Amino acid sequence: MSQENILKVENLVMHFGGIKALNDVTFNIKRGSVSALIGPNGAGKTTVFNCLTGFYKATGGNIMLSANGKDTSVIKVLGEPFKATDFISPVAFLKRLKYKMFGGSHLVNRAGLSRTFQNIRLFKEMSVVENLLVAQHMRVNRNLLAGILNTPSYQQSEEEALERAFYWLGVVDLTEFANRLAGELSYGQQRRLEIARAMCTNPEIICLDEPAAGLNPSETEALTKMIRVLRDQHNTTVLLIEHDMGMVMDISDYIVVLDHGEVIAKGNPDEIKNNPKVIAAYLGAEEGEEVTL
Ligand SMILES: Nc1ncnc2c1ncn2[C@@H]1O[C@H](COP(=O)(O)OP(=O)(O)OP(=O)(O)O)[C@@H](O)[C@H]1O
Numbered sequence: 001m002s003q004e005n006i007l008k009v010e011n012l013v014m015h016f017g018g019i020k021a022l023n024d025v026t027f028n029i030k031r032g033s034v035s036a037l038i039g040p041n042g043a044g045k046t047t048v049f050n051c052l053t054g055f056y057k058a059t060g061g062n063i064m065l066s067a068n069g070k071d072t073s074v075i076k077v078l079g080e081p082f083k084a085t086d087f088i089s090p091v092a093f094l095k096r097l098k099y100k101m102f103g104g105s106h107l108v109n110r111a112g113l114s115r116t117f118q119n120i121r122l123f124k125e126m127s128v129v130e131n132l133l134v135a136q137h138m139r140v141n142r143n144l145l146a147g148i149l150n151t152p153s154y155q156q157s158e159e160e161a162l163e164r165a166f167y168w169l170g171v172v173d174l175t176e177f178a179n180r181l182a183g184e185l186s187y188g189q190q191r192r193l194e195i196a197r198a199m200c201t202n203p204e205i206i207c208l209d210e211p212a213a214g215l216n217p218s219e220t221e222a223l224t225k226m227i228r229v230l231r232d233q234h235n236t237t238v239l240l241i242e243h244d245m246g247m248v249m250d251i252s253d254y255i256v257v258l259d260h261g262e263v264i265a266k267g268n269p270d271e272i273k274n275n276p277k278v279i280a281a282y283l284g285a286e287e288g289e290e291v292t293l
């Protein structure tokens with residue numbers, strides 16, 4: 001895959017029983033860009049994220065992630081369906097079973113992609129900093145024996161995890177809340193903590209599902225700045241789902257529009273704003289309401 005595109009989504013299909021949530025969704029995301037996935041409620045945006053991040057295994061199509069120095073087929077990484085030969089080798093069988101039981105989102109994360117959720121998913125009874133340490137469990141040396149013996153390499157990896165946690169708390173302006181319970185933070189602060197948590201795994205691409213939902217205008221402005229920092233100072237590609245059109249048009253280099261599970265437009269903000277199909281999709285979704293894109 002070319003180095004230009006960090007993500008290539010080809011003919012993605014996702015069916016839930018009889019519901020065709022995604023139909024032939026195709027788009028590319030350029031490395032180093034801020035891109036937005038927009039569309040009316042129920043268009044399939046979160047479903048695309050769930051497929052990209054390994055929460056769902058797509059019914060069909062291809063997702064290629066070019067990060068951490070290699071190309072990863074997200075769908076392959078999640079494991080093929082059981083084959084007759086798996087039953088011959090106990091190792092192959094157990095590996096397949098593990099992915100079937102626990103999903104493969106950690107494998108996609110390890111390949112360089114992380115995400116936040118439309119409905120905040122933090123450990124609310126844990127402290128802010130603990131949330132960031134838990135997120136790093138895959139990177140940190142968790143060898144049980146090393147832990148019991150408290151070896152120097154174990155201590156060092158624990159320290160690095162703590163340093164990384166405080167680094168990202170600083171970026172999202174939450175350092176002073178490090179020891180508070182995550183559940184005690186305001187909504188806007190919890191959203192920022194989710195971004196810090198996703199960044200703690202050192203992703204090359206971060207997928208944000210409605211990061212501005214529920215934020216007031218000044219929080220949204222701060223978020224916009226933060227997303228630019230991720231792109232410009234941390235070389236992180238950002239893909240966001242967002243309903244706040246002001247923010248989307250302001251921040252995005254590229255926009256993909258979904259409606260009823262299909263891509264109806266792709267382009268830069270000016271092209272999208274003036275696209276009659278996009279305007280009709282939004283007008284149709286909220287009949288009678290004035291729509292300014
Ligand atoms: N796990 C699931 N089981 C069955 N149907 C699902 C599932 N997840 C999503 N869907 C359906 O897929 C369609 C797309 O849903 P999705 O959540 O992706 O929309 P969305 O664009 O993110 O909408 P919103 O802007 O409201 O968040 C909807 O019809 C939804 O009901």
Ligand SMILES: [Mg+2]
Nearest residue numbers: 045046047118
């Ligand atoms: Mg959604």
